[in-house]
Amino acid sequence: MSAVTVLRAGTLTTVQDGGRPGYGHLGVSVSGPMDPLSLRLANLLAGNCEDSAVLELTLVGPALLWHRSVRLAVAGATMSACIRLPDGSEVELPCGCPVEVPAGSVTDFGEAQRGCRGYLAVRGGFGGAMTLGSRSAQLRSGFPGNCGRRLERGDELELCGDSEGGNGELVVAGWFVRLLDLPVRGGETQVLRCLPGLHLTQLDSPSMDRLANGVFELSTDCDRMGYRLTGPVLSMPTVPQLRSEAVVPGTLQLSPDGRLLMLMADCAPTGGYPRVGHVISADLPGAGQLRPGDRVRFRMVSVEQADRALAEQERAIAGVRAMLACV
Amino acid sequence: MKIDEQILPTVVMLGDAAVMLRWECVDEDFPEATIPAIRQLISELRLRGVRDVIPGFESVTVCFNPRQCRAVELAEFLTQQVRVWQTVERTCGREVRISVRFSCEDSPDLMEVASFAGMSVQDCIRVLAGCSFRVRMIGFAPGFPYLSGLPECLRIPRLATPRRSVPAGSFAIAAGQAGIYPQSSPGGWRLLGRTEQVLFDPCREPPSLLQAGDVVRIDPCGPLVGGGIAGAVR
Numbered sequence: 001m002s003a004v005t006v007l008r009a010g011t012l013t014t015v016q017d018g019g020r021p022g023y024g025h026l027g028v029s030v031s032g033p034m035d036p037l038s039l040r041l042a043n044l045l046a047g048n049c050e051d052s053a054v055l056e057l058t059l060v061g062p063a064l065l066w067h068r069s070v071r072l073a074v075a076g077a078t079m080s081a082c083i084r085l086p087d088g089s090e091v092e093l094p095c096g097c098p099v100e101v102p103a104g105s106v107t108d109f110g111e112a113q114r115g116c117r118g119y120l121a122v123r124g125g126f127g128g129a130m131t132l133g134s135r136s137a138q139l140r141s142g143f144p145g146n147c148g149r150r151l152e153r154g155d156e157l158e159l160c161g162d163s164e165g166g167n168g169e170l171v172v173a174g175w176f177v178r179l180l181d182l183p184v185r186g187g188e189t190q191v192l193r194c195l196p197g198l199h200l201t202q203l204d205s206p207s208m209d210r211l212a213n214g215v216f217e218l219s220t221d222c223d224r225m226g227y228r229l230t231g232p233v234l235s236m237p238t239v240p241q242l243r244s245e246a247v248v249p250g251t252l253q254l255s256p257d258g259r260l261l262m263l264m265a266d267c268a269p270t271g272g273y274p275r276v277g278h279v280i281s282a283d284l285p286g287a288g289q290l291r292p293g294d295r296v297r298f299r300m301v302s303v304e305q306a307d308r309a310l311a312e313q314e315r316a317i318a319g320v321r322a323m324l325a326c327v
Numbered sequence: 328m329k330i331d332e333q334i335l336p337t338v339v340m341l342g343d344a345a346v347m348l349r350w351e352c353v354d355e356d357f358p359e360a361t362i363p364a365i366r367q368l369i370s371e372l373r374l375r376g377v378r379d380v381i382p383g384f385e386s387v388t389v390c391f392n393p394r395q396c397r398a399v400e401l402a403e404f405l406t407q408q409v410r411v412w413q414t415v416e417r418t419c420g421r422e423v424r425i426s427v428r429f430s431c432e433d434s435p436d437l438m439e440v441a442s443f444a445g446m447s448v449q450d451c452i453r454v455l456a457g458c459s460f461r462v463r464m465i466g467f468a469p470g471f472p473y474l475s476g477l478p479e480c481l482r483i484p485r486l487a488t489p490r491r492s493v494p495a496g497s498f499a500i501a502a503g504q505a506g507i508y509p510q511s512s513p514g515g516w517r518l519l520g521r522t523e524q525v526l527f528d529p530c531r532e533p534p535s536l537l538q539a540g541d542v543v544r545i546d547p548c549g550p551l552v553g554g555g556i557a558g559a560v561r
Contacts, residue, residue: 024379024390025366026527026535027469027509131529141469141510143529195342244466244473245383248345248390269381270466278342281393303398306343310393 001067002156010062010109013151015126016119018051020134020143024269030249031136031143034117034224034265034288037313038076041179042121044320045073045098052125052160053135055151057118059291061109062151069103069168070159071123077115077182077289082108085170096176102168115182115289127158138266140225177323179316182289189215189295192283193309196300197252197275199240207234211276211298216260220292224266227290233258240274247271250279250287252298264288282309336386336409338402345390346402347383348409359461359475362387363540364419368412369405377401382464382539384473420462420540425507425522427455427498428549433521436486437551440500440517444480452547454478455519460505460543470509470527470535474543477505489515496522498545520549 006013016039019032033039033056040050055062061079074081074095081093086104093099093107095118101107112118128135131144142148151157183190203211210232221228235258246269247253253261253273262279263271265288277298279287290296301309336348350362366382369389376395381388391401429437429452441451460474467473477500485501490513493499497508499516508514509526526536537543 021378021390023469023534024381025370025465025539026533027465027467027471028534030379030390132534195340197341198339198347243384244464245349245386246341246345246347246381246388246390248341250342250344268467269379270383270464275341278340281343303340303343307393307397310343314394 003067003070003159004157005065005067006062006151006153006155006157007065007106008063008108009151009153009155010057011060012058013062014056014137014139014149015053015128016056016136017053017125017134019136019265020132020138023132024246027269028132028141029138029266029268031134031138031224031266033119035076035119035180035285036288037179037285037317038117038119039121040317041096041177041320042073042075042119043125044317044324045075045096045177046071046121046123047098048121048123048125052121053128054119054121054126057109057120059116060111061118061120063106063108065104065106066101067103070101072099072101072107073097073121075119075121076180077112077118079112079118080110083170084108091170091172094172094176096178097173099173100167100169100171102170105170112291114184115180116291117288122159124159124161127160140266173327177320179313179320180286180289183286183294185291186293189297190286190290191297191299192287193280193301193306194252194277194298195280195303195306197277199236199254199274200276202236202238202240202274203234203276204237207232207236210234212300213297215295215297218290218292218294218296222292224264226264226267227262228255229260229262229296234260234276236274242272242274244270244272247275248278250281250284251275252277252279262287280306280309282306282313334413335406338406339386340398340402341388341390343398344393345388346398346405347386347388348405349386351385359463360419360540361413362463363538365409365412366539367419368408374401384463420538420542422542422544423537424544424546425498425524426546426548427520427522429520429547429551430549431551433497433549434519434551436517437519440481440483440519443483446480448551449553451481452552454481455545456547458505458545460545462537462539462541462543464539465535465537467506468509468512468527469529470537471506472526472537472541472543474505477503483517485515486517489513493518494521496524496526498522520547
């Protein structure tokens, strides 16, 4: 028997692990989580390696029936979620801490209240097919194997190993960890820090101003490959005619209509539009928590500032690791 | 790939997790196998923290985990290496022959391309068969090769309206380049023929039939080659 049955799939639920690096020169996207920090946190809390396969939940999460007792952890977006126990009682499923769930329980995720993507890790990690060293679903290429798709109702999922989590009783830790300041729907404009792109200086000066001070909004044309932004239109007096070359998640491309295109986890490894900036690594997890309608501003920073921001984030993760070693 | 050591790449940062080496003068005096060879050399160094080494027409990009190495140091190191590497002659790539079928179904744009070039369909196929294409990079989709080496007379623009679906294996040209669609996808290039060969299979090692630096030659087959109905098409 499988370990998990999908009772309801949610808006877009996929398996993601650390991603598929090493094949970019063959045209293969890196993929992996939209919010890598929350994937790592969920795994640490569940007692896994940081890059184990988890479920990435989007906007509205799934309902899952567990056939064996497991240790779970949820990180990232705060989603209303509950555990329905085999005896029919119902308790809240908290975010940011380990939870031991008895066999026969259902975890039922509702809508994301803050942020967009939740990460559900289970002790041992999710199993299933691997392609090019990764279980991350890449919908466009159909990786991995025939499972390279979103979860559907009725799917049966495997876990790695045979680890039984807990002793069959419900155990909820009395503490929680949160690493990201999650955007509230319709709330404040998020600031994404950027390093300049090669073609930034080719913008005309009003466009430079608009990029530095303008507020941009995620359109409905947003997915795991990237976000199309609406807001101020930017222009270059002479648009450079480029041949495709490398791009990375976080790259801000200027599309021919003067709109920004922010590349995300599933972006192709190459692209041919001018690059005006690159969101720094430390701010990519927060960017992965944005949803259509959210507003962003860009702030140019130095490489040193980018390095410092990342080091700070690593210290926070190291702190979680140290704390978990003690509990 | 020996080139002048004066021609050094500029270093471009792609954010804090990738460094691009970019040569400005690729078209003039830069042998087209140089970039694939440099890519290969960087990749073989297996530097700590390096995730991907991606070739472009005029660039090589090194993507890394910023938690494990620093952009500035990596850029400095690579620039020094490249200065040495590019003065040494090297070969890169294999010759790969790809069997391409030319038929009414497989070659929807062949007639238009031939008449654009002012030649018969048969002559057009003959010209393609005589080309020695070089894989400059793989991109757009897993296994899609960007090929240089198309004769000037076949420099035809992209379709004004891209097709919603191009069949897998389509051999196509546009804007002075040739390519082969590994999987069915939307596409704006002119479709000249189709191959049964599998360009990308994630279960194969290596997964991609072609790599940057390879030389590709077309073996034409199908009813439009030589005699047969070609006369009628002409």
